Amino acid sequence: MDPVFLAQDCINGVLMGLIYGLVALGLTLIFGVLKVINFAHGSFLMVGMYVAYWTVTLSGLSPYPALVIIIPAMFLFGYWVQHLLIRPIFIAEKNVREPITVIIVTTGLWYVLDNLALLVFGPDYRALHPNPLKGQMLEMGEIFVSVPKLYGAMATLATAGGLHLFLQHTRLGRAVRATSLDREAASLMGIGQWKIFNIAFGIGTAVAGISGAVLTPFYNVYPTVGIPFDIKSFVIVVLGGLGSIWGALVGGVIIGLIESIGPNFMTSTWTEGIVYALFLLVLFVKPSGLFGQKQDW
Amino acid sequence: MSLLQVQDVTMRFGGLIAVNDLSLEIGRGQILGLIGPNGAGKSTAFNCVAGLYKPTEGRILFDGEDVTGQKPWDLCKKGLARTFQIVKPFQSMTVLDNVTVGAFAITDRRDEARDKAMEVLHLLGMGGKSRAMPGSLTIADRKRLEIARALATDPKLLLLDEVMAGLRPTEVDEMIDIIRALRERGMTIFVIEHIMRAIMALSDEIVVIHFGQKICRGKPEQVARDENVIKAYLGENYGTA
Amino acid sequence: MTQQKFKRNCLIAVTLAAFALPLAVRSATYLHILIILYLYAYMTTTWNLVGGFAGVLPLGHSVFVGIGAYTSTILWLQYGISPWIGMLVGAVLAAGVGYLIGKPTLKMRGAYFALSTMAFVEGIRVMVENIDMLGPLKLNGPRGLNIPPLQAGEGSFWAFQFASKEPYYYIILTMLVAVLAMTSAISRSKMGYYLKSGGEDPDAAQALGVNVARYKVTAMAISSFLTALAGTFLAQLTLFIYPKSVLTLDLSFELAFIALIGGRGSIAGPIIGALLLRPVTEFSRIYFSSSLPGLHLIILGVVLIVVMLYQPRGLTEPLLRIFDRLAARFATTPPDSPDTPDTPALPGIPVAPGAPATASPREERP
Numbered sequence: 031m032d033p034v035f036l037a038q039d040c041i042n043g044v045l046m047g048l049i050y051g052l053v054a055l056g057l058t059l060i061f062g063v064l065k066v067i068n069f070a071h072g073s074f075l076m077v078g079m080y081v082a083y084w085t086v087t088l089s090g091l092s093p094y095p096a097l098v099i100i101i102p103a104m105f106l107f108g109y110w111v112q113h114l115l116i117r118p119i120f121i122a123e124k125n126v127r128e129p130i131t132v133i134i135v136t137t138g139l140w141y142v143l144d145n146l147a148l149l150v151f152g153p154d155y156r157a158l159h160p161n162p163l164k165g166q167m168l169e170m171g172e173i174f175v176s177v178p179k180l181y182g183a184m185a186t187l188a189t190a191g192g193l194h195l196f197l198q199h200t201r202l203g204r205a206v207r208a209t210s211l212d213r214e215a216a217s218l219m220g221i222g223q224w225k226i227f228n229i230a231f232g233i234g235t236a237v238a239g240i241s242g243a244v245l246t247p248f249y250n251v252y253p254t255v256g257i258p259f260d261i262k263s264f265v266i267v268v269l270g271g272l273g274s275i276w277g278a279l280v281g282g283v284i285i286g287l288i289e290s291i292g293p294n295f296m297t298s299t300w301t302e303g304i305v306y307a308l309f310l311l312v313l314f315v316k317p318s319g320l321f322g323q324k325q326d327w
Numbered sequence: 328m329s330l331l332q333v334q335d336v337t338m339r340f341g342g343l344i345a346v347n348d349l350s351l352e353i354g355r356g357q358i359l360g361l362i363g364p365n366g367a368g369k370s371t372a373f374n375c376v377a378g379l380y381k382p383t384e385g386r387i388l389f390d391g392e393d394v395t396g397q398k399p400w401d402l403c404k405k406g407l408a409r410t411f412q413i414v415k416p417f418q419s420m421t422v423l424d425n426v427t428v429g430a431f432a433i434t435d436r437r438d439e440a441r442d443k444a445m446e447v448l449h450l451l452g453m454g455g456k457s458r459a460m461p462g463s464l465t466i467a468d469r470k471r472l473e474i475a476r477a478l479a480t481d482p483k484l485l486l487l488d489e490v491m492a493g494l495r496p497t498e499v500d501e502m503i504d505i506i507r508a509l510r511e512r513g514m515t516i517f518v519i520e521h522i523m524r525a526i527m528a529l530s531d532e533i534v535v536i537h538f539g540q541k542i543c544r545g546k547p548e549q550v551a552r553d554e555n556v557i558k559a560y561l562g563e564n565y566g567t568a
Numbered sequence: 569m570t571q572q573k574f575k576r577n578c579l580i581a582v583t584l585a586a587f588a589l590p591l592a593v594r595s596a597t598y599l600h601i602l603i604i605l606y607l608y609a610y611m612t613t614t615w616n617l618v619g620g621f622a623g624v625l626p627l628g629h630s631v632f633v634g635i636g637a638y639t640s641t642i643l644w645l646q647y648g649i650s651p652w653i654g655m656l657v658g659a660v661l662a663a664g665v666g667y668l669i670g671k672p673t674l675k676m677r678g679a680y681f682a683l684s685t686m687a688f689v690e691g692i693r694v695m696v697e698n699i700d701m702l703g704p705l706k707l708n709g710p711r712g713l714n715i716p717p718l719q720a721g722e723g724s725f726w727a728f729q730f731a732s733k734e735p736y737y738y739i740i741l742t743m744l745v746a747v748l749a750m751t752s753a754i755s756r757s758k759m760g761y762y763l764k765s766g767g768e769d770p771d772a773a774q775a776l777g778v779n780v781a782r783y784k785v786t787a788m789a790i791s792s793f794l795t796a797l798a799g800t801f802l803a804q805l806t807l808f809i810y811p812k813s814v815l816t817l818d819l820s821f822e823l824a825f826i827a828l829i830g831g832r833g834s835i836a837g838p839i840i841g842a843l844l845l846r847p848v849t850e851f852s853r854i855y856f857s858s859s860l861p862g863l864h865l866i867i868l869g870v871v872l873i874v875v876m877l878y879q880p881r882g883l884t885e886p887l888l889r890i891f892d893r894l895a896a897r898f899a900t901t902p903p904d905s906p907d908t909p910d911t912p913a914l915p916g917i918p919v920a921p922g923a924p925a926t927a928s929p930r931e932e933r934p
Contacts, residue, residue: 118877122880131880133678134625138868142865142869144862145861145862145865146866148861153861261690297698299697307691310684313673313683317676
């Protein structure tokens with residue numbers, strides 16, 4: 031097989047993989063702090079993409095500058111979802127080791143959001159317009175690299191780095207980490223746990239918003255766009271370890287590489303099958319993933 | 328032959344040695360107490376016997392059979408029952424149903440299990456509360472429920488984990504009476520306890536552990552006077568010369 | 569009569585009425601609606617064996633519907649084997665798959681179990697959609713499998729096809745009643761107690777002799793077996809199956825949602841859920857699907873969220889309390905004496921009032 035194509039596939043795989051990592055980042059962050067898996071994550075991504083789409087269409091800004099609007103909007107969205115829907119369940123089920131009701135509610139939310147989008151926006155696939163990044167390629171010798179994906183990968187690294195700095199070096203970030211390690215102890219130290227949860231959820235959702243802005247230049251927007259990303263996010267998050275930022279990126283790259291190199295050897299549907307199989311394999315063999323902490327599974 | 332033999336059991340969690348080369352025996356019909364300062368490794372040792380942990384080293388023999396590392400449900404079927412320090416009643420089931428779950432360990436039929444459960448509840452003075460929900464019981468009653476559940480499995484050996492914790496002095500007295508009555512019916516009992524007067528009153532013999540190791544075994548009066556025990560509880564300065 | 573007798577008589581009356589219904593209702597359309605309703609009630613009840621009794625959240629149960637449907641259909645189309653036999657084969661196959669899926673996944677945390685079931689059904693759906701031939705078996709990918717109908721106007725029991733709706737009605741009604749009786753029996757049995765205790769507090773249950781994992785897996789296998797029977801029935805009813813009809817997350821979610829809204833863990837819950845929700849979703853689908861697509865799913869989702877926030881144990885409990893009060897008003901004699909409680913272990917079948925709800929004063933000690 032042509033080494034040039036292989037190299038190209040690898041590079042694109044890594045870039046796309048990092049972007050997958052970005053999508054999964056919001057999910058893993060929410061899990062790390064709240065210990066819930068947000069089953070509506072794909073729908074949040076979809077919302078992020080629509081927000082990005084409409085911000086660009088209505089304001090004429092290109093997607094990355096539009097982040098100024100997208101990030102706060104998504105943050106507030108997530109903040110209130112946590113506050114109105116999830117907090118009551120936590121309060122009602124505080125003795126339960128793992129409130130399954132949260133899973134049920136977020137699954138219901140997934141359903142509502144996806145179908146609401148279908149109702150409001152229609153099933154059409156929408157491409158971003160105006161799209162200054164559309165189809166742009168960077169030539170490196172014989173290898174073509176997609177520019178929007180390159181930007182996306184950089185955005186991923188920037189976001190991951192920013193989150194890392196936030197969690198390690200700011201007061202609020204440390205409060206978030208404390209709450210994730212030991213809820214009760216943190217609240218005894220005066221850290222209002224509900225506020226922290228809301229903020230963490232808001233941040234996770236804002237990251238979904240960033241993902242939306244990153245994806246729209248080269249991925250069409252439609253109501254159920256969240257679903258393939260949703261499943262991949264779960265796989266990545268389990269693979270990389272729940273709660274681990276770098277695990278999400280590494281997991282994303284693995285998936286990205288499988289997806290880009292795989293079709294050289296088999297049909298793309300089998301590639302999809304491999305992703306599922308890998309998921310199940312990790313669940314059975316090492317559920318805490320590559321970088322996750324050991325939990326009592 | 329003793330009912331339970333713990334032979335040179337060591338339990339390591341990573342680098343931490345919780346139980347260090349512990350050996351003890353319980354004879355049939357005996358009440359053996361296990362005491363020690365906080366963090367001494369009592370619960371870990373207890374949980375090794377109960378099948379929750381598999382000892383890193385050593386063996387555990389129950390009724391002559393090597394049961395090291397066997398699962399709690401298998402041990403229960405063999406006649407070893409335990410209670411939990413923080414009681415765990417099944418909140419969504421009535422008191423009777425809670426105990427019935429235990430009784431199913433000895434029968435497959437619901438009517439037999441229920442009869443056995445009622446019998447055990449009457450034995451512990453809770454017959455009239457069979458239809459109550461655990462949430463409405465006092466802590467003392469919940470402790471009795473915990474014991475009733477374990478008793479319904481018809482054990483040969485009953486492991487009681489700090490069953491007096493949280494009880495008022497009169498309730499402690501009642502619990503002592505209950506445990507004595509159980510022994511009179513032929514039960515062998517292994518008790519962890521912090522409430523000294525209870526364990527002194529109940530135990531035929533007491534084992535003291537400290538930092539995971541046995542530092543003394545003997546009759547309650549002997550243990551109370553033992554130099555090492557005093558030092559362990561009160562510190563080096565209190566040992567008599 | 570006492571309250572319990574009243575309730576039992578009500579149940580018997582309703583069942584008899586259901587069996588007698590086709591004598592009064594002749595329209596094929598209405599019968600078809602009822603058939604589908606019973607089918608959903610059946611599937612949610614079998615779901616409940618795992619989702620309610622075992623206390624975990626399976627979100628991929630439609631995979632067993634698919635296995636049942638595809639197995640009996642392939643055996644009929646390619647080998648001429650009667651769908652009744654195919655039904656059994658499919659059910660056994662499904663039980664095996666359920667066991668294989670359950671064994672590793674039922675030990676996991678709830679969220680991971682749910683994810684695994686979703687991954688399984690999606691993975692299998694993707695596989696079936698992309699495979700035309702699996703060895704000698706023709707799966708026909710996304711086009712699905714068509715069962716050619718017999719000569720118009722003819723029915724054959726052997727071929728599991730009938731000219732009118734009545735036979736289908738009676739078959740599914742019988743299946744539903746049978747499955748309800750079965751789940752009721754299980755809930756009163758050792759298995760029911762063990763599942764319930766193991767689902768609520770596995771550590772405590774294990775200390776009492778319950779091999780929690782083994783019982784959960786057994787419940788999963790039983791549930792898979794029974795769910796697959798519904799798959800065959802569906803195939804024979806509609807005579808056309810394809811991956812997106814029987815192997816979707818949508819169907820899995822719908823079953824789970826209905827059972828959850830009705831009240832999982834109780835026997836009446838799934839049925840009440842189906843009775844309440846199916847008409848609503850069907851109605852909105854029929855009348856609004858062109859103008860407001862997906863509305864019925866939005867309604868389902870919103871109802872689910874609202875119910876979970878305010879009545880997480882489901883709507884059955886409050887509804888049955890109303891039934892309790894009605895029964896109290898009609899009862900003419902006091903309830904059975906409290907010394908011989910015949911209350912089942914699980915909620916959903918109401919406890920006769922008059923039982924001491926709070927602890928009575930201490931009895932004398934032994």
